[in-house]
Amino acid sequence: MNRQIAQLFALTAVLFGVLVVFTSRWTVFEAQSLDDNAANRRPLIEEQKTPRGLIYARNGRTVLADNRASGRGEDRIFTRVYPTGGLFAHPIGYSFIRNGRRSLELSRNDDLAGEEDEFETILSELEDRTREGFDVVTNLDVAATQAAVRGLGGRKGAVVAVEPQTGKVRVMVSIPEYDPNEVPFGLRRIEADPNQPLLNRTTQELYPPGSTFKVVTAAAALDTGKLTPTTVIDGSSPKIISGIPLQNAGGQSFGPISFTDALTNSVNTVFAQVGLRVGRGTLVDYMKRFGFYADPQLDYPGFQMVPSGILNGDGDYVEDGFDLGRVAIGQGGLEGEIRASPLQMALVAAAIANRGRLMKPRLTDRVLRPDGRIKERVEPDLQSQVMKPETAEQLAQMMSRVVEEGTGTAAALAGIRVAGKTGTAELGAAAEFTQPWFIAFAPVEDPQVAIAVTVERQPPGSAGGTVAAPIARSVLETLLGRG
Amino acid sequence: MSARTRELFGLLPVSLLVAAGFAAVLATRTQDVSNATLTYGAVFLALCVFAHLFIRARLPDADPYMFPLAALLAAVGLVLIYRIDADLAREQAQWFVVGLLFFCGTILLLRDHHVLERYRYTIAAASIALLAMPRLPGIGAQVNGAFLAIKLGPIQFQPAEFAKLGIIIFLASYLRETGDILVRPRLRPLRFQRGLLLYGLPAALTVVAILVLELGVAGSVLLAAFVASLVAVLRERPSPKHFGPLLLVWGLAMLMLIVIRDLGSSLMFFGGFLALLYAATGRLSLVAAGTTMFLGGSVIVASNVAHVKERVDVWLDPFKRGVVDREGYQIAQSLFAQADGGLFGQGFGQALLELPGGGTILPTPQTDLIYAVLTNEAGLFGAVGVIGAYLLFAFRGFKTAMLARDGFSKLLTVGLTAVFALQVFVIVGGVTRVIPLTGVTLPFVSYGGSSIVANMVLLALILIVSDHARSERIRRGGLV
Numbered sequence: 011m012n013r014q015i016a017q018l019f020a021l022t023a024v025l026f027g028v029l030v031v032f033t034s035r036w037t038v039f040e041a042q043s044l045d046d047n048a049a050n051r052r053p054l055i056e057e058q059k060t061p062r063g064l065i066y067a068r069n070g071r072t073v074l075a076d077n078r079a080s081g082r083g084e085d086r087i088f089t090r091v092y093p094t095g096g097l098f099a100h101p102i103g104y105s106f107i108r109n110g111r112r113s114l115e116l117s118r119n120d121d122l123a124g125e126e127d128e129f130e131t132i133l134s135e136l137e138d139r140t141r142e143g144f145d146v147v148t149n150l151d152v153a154a155t156q157a158a159v160r161g162l163g164g165r166k167g168a169v170v171a172v173e174p175q176t177g178k179v180r181v182m183v184s185i186p187e188y189d190p191n192e193v194p195f196g197l198r199r200i201e202a203d204p205n206q207p208l209l210n211r212t213t214q215e216l217y218p219p220g221s222t223f224k225v226v227t228a229a230a231a232l233d234t235g236k237l238t239p240t241t242v243i244d245g246s247s248p249k250i251i252s253g254i255p256l257q258n259a260g261g262q263s264f265g266p267i268s269f270t271d272a273l274t275n276s277v278n279t280v281f282a283q284v285g286l287r288v289g290r291g292t293l294v295d296y297m298k299r300f301g302f303y304a305d306p307q308l309d310y311p312g313f314q315m316v317p318s319g320i321l322n323g324d325g326d327y328v329e330d331g332f333d334l335g336r337v338a339i340g341q342g343g344l345e346g347e348i349r350a351s352p353l354q355m356a357l358v359a360a361a362i363a364n365r366g367r368l369m370k371p372r373l374t375d376r377v378l379r380p381d382g383r384i385k386e387r388v389e390p391d392l393q394s395q396v397m398k399p400e401t402a403e404q405l406a407q408m409m410s411r412v413v414e415e416g417t418g419t420a421a422a423l424a425g426i427r428v429a430g431k432t433g434t435a436e437l438g439a440a441a442e443f444t445q446p447w448f449i450a451f452a453p454v455e456d457p458q459v460a461i462a463v464t465v466e467r468q469p470p471g472s473a474g475g476t477v478a479a480p481i482a483r484s485v486l487e488t489l490l491g492r493g
Numbered sequence: 494m495s496a497r498t499r500e501l502f503g504l505l506p507v508s509l510l511v512a513a514g515f516a517a518v519l520a521t522r523t524q525d526v527s528n529a530t531l532t533y534g535a536v537f538l539a540l541c542v543f544a545h546l547f548i549r550a551r552l553p554d555a556d557p558y559m560f561p562l563a564a565l566l567a568a569v570g571l572v573l574i575y576r577i578d579a580d581l582a583r584e585q586a587q588w589f590v591v592g593l594l595f596f597c598g599t600i601l602l603l604r605d606h607h608v609l610e611r612y613r614y615t616i617a618a619a620s621i622a623l624l625a626m627p628r629l630p631g632i633g634a635q636v637n638g639a640f641l642a643i644k645l646g647p648i649q650f651q652p653a654e655f656a657k658l659g660i661i662i663f664l665a666s667y668l669r670e671t672g673d674i675l676v677r678p679r680l681r682p683l684r685f686q687r688g689l690l691l692y693g694l695p696a697a698l699t700v701v702a703i704l705v706l707e708l709g710v711a712g713s714v715l716l717a718a719f720v721a722s723l724v725a726v727l728r729e730r731p732s733p734k735h736f737g738p739l740l741l742v743w744g745l746a747m748l749m750l751i752v753i754r755d756l757g758s759s760l761m762f763f764g765g766f767l768a769l770l771y772a773a774t775g776r777l778s779l780v781a782a783g784t785t786m787f788l789g790g791s792v793i794v795a796s797n798v799a800h801v802k803e804r805v806d807v808w809l810d811p812f813k814r815g816v817v818d819r820e821g822y823q824i825a826q827s828l829f830a831q832a833d834g835g836l837f838g839q840g841f842g843q844a845l846l847e848l849p850g851g852g853t854i855l856p857t858p859q860t861d862l863i864y865a866v867l868t869n870e871a872g873l874f875g876a877v878g879v880i881g882a883y884l885l886f887a888f889r890g891f892k893t894a895m896l897a898r899d900g901f902s903k904l905l906t907v908g909l910t911a912v913f914a915l916q917v918f919v920i921v922g923g924v925t926r927v928i929p930l931t932g933v934t935l936p937f938v939s940y941g942g943s944s945i946v947a948n949m950v951l952l953a954l955i956l957i958v959s960d961h962a963r964s965e966r967i968r969r970g971g972l973v
Contacts, residue, residue, distance in 0.1 A: 011900070014772045014775050015895050015903070015907055018771065019888060022884065022911075029917075030880055036868075037834050037835055037836065038873060051854070
């Protein structure tokens with residue numbers, strides 16, 4: 011009988027071995043997929059118990075995202091509150107257990123949740139530190155943001171301001187905004203709002219940039235040596251471009267005119283010819299150097315950014331076959347129409363301001379440990395050398411004329427030279443709306459800020475110089491300390 | 494070193510574990526530290542030493558490892574239950590005292606376990622009655638769809654825990670008597686025509702059955718295996734007179750499945766029966782026939798009894814949409830807890846258990862899912878350690894059976910050890926999704942009076958057999 015007993019023991023050992031194999035399966039081999047399972051509420055509950063890092067404005071004092079604790083002891087949980095309401099809704103976003111995350115709350119989640127690399131985690135466990143989120147200090151400026159919101163005055167639109175040398179995003183305003191504090195109980199209503207308050211118009215919406223795009227055409231023309239600022243071109247109107255007559259604004263005919271004067275007065279017929287001289291391939295190449303055809307390299311969630319570029323009637327990005335003359339002046343046709351986000355246009359201005367060096371845009375300045383030590387400082391990072399420094403300087407001088415005596419005089423600041431470009435795109439079948447634009451940087455000698463402003467669906471007759479430039483002016487004033 | 498001194502030394506790691514475990518849980522609960530909680534550990538150790546002294550006095554030659562192993566498992570259980578709920582831990586400690594009383598009582602009253610043979614039919618009848626009690630109106634209680642508990646006033650108890658002892662005693666006694674004549678010596682080789690009749694006819698019938706009934710792959714394999722093992726059994730010319738009771742046991746297991754609706758308990762009982770049958774006869778064909786009959790019966794029951802069917806469906810896919818938050822919640826949370834534990838676990842007292850709004854994220858953490866709590870807090874290593882302790886316990890049990898001199902002692906010990914090991918397999922296998930999850934307790938570890946008391950009696954019975962076997966060996970100089 012003992013042989014059978016020994017065999018029974020062997021069977022027991024095998025069965026227990028199966029238990030060990032299955033326990034290993036769940037604890038090790040399939041642990042990750044179980045952790046990621048949507049039905050697993052453990053990570054969410056754990057997360058609620060950890061105070062999330064705070065988010066600060068550029069001054070390091072104004073709290074943009076805070077925590078409210080409720081419950082005691084084991085039941086203590088933390089929920090987000092946003093003391094500034096909707097003012098920073100678009101750059102900061104929200105983070106709630108039931109609603110998920112958006113904007114910087116999503117793109118900086120690992121830091122805000124206090125995630126460390128493996129080594130740091132072991133260290134902190136040895137020191138028995140309780141986990142706590144890291145604070146994030148942004149580059150966002152409170153007063154300038156308020157100035158931008160005031161400037162838009164409830165009209166739908168967007169304002170973006172960046173530091174040309176560093177790429178720091180100082181203002182990111184999109185109107186209408188939403189109040190992130192209402193998200194836990196009102197997200198459905200916010201989502202259903204026909205005005206799309208969740209849409210970040212600075213990164214997620216594409217508009218025809220109108221004449222502001224002429225600086226991109228000009229950069230390509232000057233940098234490739236096709237033209238100089240003094241080259242004289244025929245500015246008469248109308249002119250047949252791609253078989254269809256093209257007119258200047260108000261039908262004004264200029265006759266022979268220098269390239270600089272053509273930019274100052276935003277002469278369509280001149281820039282259409284310039285575009286034809288540059289060629290499609292070169293124009294698209296310079297657009298890509300400016301960052302078109304790709305998501306902005308911003309520390310922001312990918313799903314909340316859209317690449318700018320030339321889009322055909324089906325909404326597909328095209329790099330060839332478009333009406334070159336009309337794209338060169340910031341418009342286009344069914345074969346391809348130029349469309350850009352306000353952030354992209356701000357980056358165009360910033361690249362010119364920074365002697366052709368385009369810096370990656372950054373919302374985050376630094377990440378702080380709970381004890382105040384710096385965990386990470388976001389250093390300026392070159393995205394691309396768009397054009398030669400001399401080209402950028404020529405273009406800057408040309409753009410300063412726009413503000414001094416051209417279409418953008420409304421943006422002039424006392425004692426500070428501003429370089430800019432207006433734009434007024436016509437929308438709708440019968441041009442029943444306009445899309446006024448203004449892009450600028452200042453001071454011209456030592457640029458500190460580059461800005462893009464646009465306002466949606468304005469009545470006919472509203473121009474970039476009269477609608478958008480004054481908004482840019484008040485934001486620039488604030489940022490340059492003249493407010 | 495004498496056996497008893499080894500036993501005393503075996504209690505050393507237990508005391509270390511109790512101290513470390515309680516200290517760890519206490520350290521994470523700074524708000525309700527009190528001296529009273531620490532005394533649980535001290536009282537527990539004092540009880541263990543008392544039990545050791547009792548064994549020293551009454552069963553001086555009994556196996557020295559089994560009691561420390563049981564104490565170790567009980568200590569793990571006590572720490573885990575204390576971590577889940579301090580009040581439950583106090584009750585569990587009280588139940589441990591009651592269990593020790595039963596342990597000592599069994600040893601005092603049962604000087605010679607052969608006495609049990611005399612009452613085997615009484616014991617069998619009582620066990621079946623116990624099993625059926627949860628279905629009786631008034632005292633029966635349905636837990637999660639299964640009928641496993643009865644309520645007498647404030648006391649709830651699980652009769653299956655005690656019935657398993659009775660059934661094993663009966664089967665050991667019955668098989669000791671009939672095991673030799675259940676099967677007769679093998680026949681001489683068959684003549685061709687009779688061989689054709691014995692093998693060909695069943696094979697043809699099987700093929701026809703598979704085709705007519707459209708059984709599918711699993712069903713066909715099951716049927717073929719059953720027919721083959723049945724033929725092998727028939728070759729041995731079994732005596733129908735003695736086989737009747739065994740068929741009765743199978744019928745009983747099936748009935749249990751239907752009546753108390755618990756797959757785990759029936760698997761435990763029937764598995765214990767098959768282990769005994771194999772130990773007694775050494776015929777794999779009998780075990781194969783029994784296994785296929787049980788599997789076949791289970792499949793039929795599972796597809797017809799809603800509660801059992803639901804358990805099986807949940808087992809096959811616990812994460813299905815709509816299931817994972819309802820029927821599948823228990824097993825899904827069990828797996829999530831284990832995944833959270835990883836290799837080393839979150840540490841005693843540190844894993845997530847309490848929900849912010851009250852309640853626990855793991856349902857029934859102190860009974861069915863205590864192994865998931867263990868894995869969550871002590872990790873894969875801790876869980877493997879506990880399974881290792883169970884394996885050692887089973888090893889010492891089977892070893893005792895091998896040392897025993899007479900058939901009844903051997904079969905009794907084999908049966909008790911097998912049913913103990915199977916119980917571990919059924920619940921841990923359920924929690925780790927090897928088999929459908931059912932409501933049996935993890936011996937010595939889970940919270941529950943019936944479980945502790947019944948398993949202490951089980952341990953007492955094995956130690957009694959062990960003491961007899963080893964003292965005899967020592968007298969003959971066979972064991973140092």
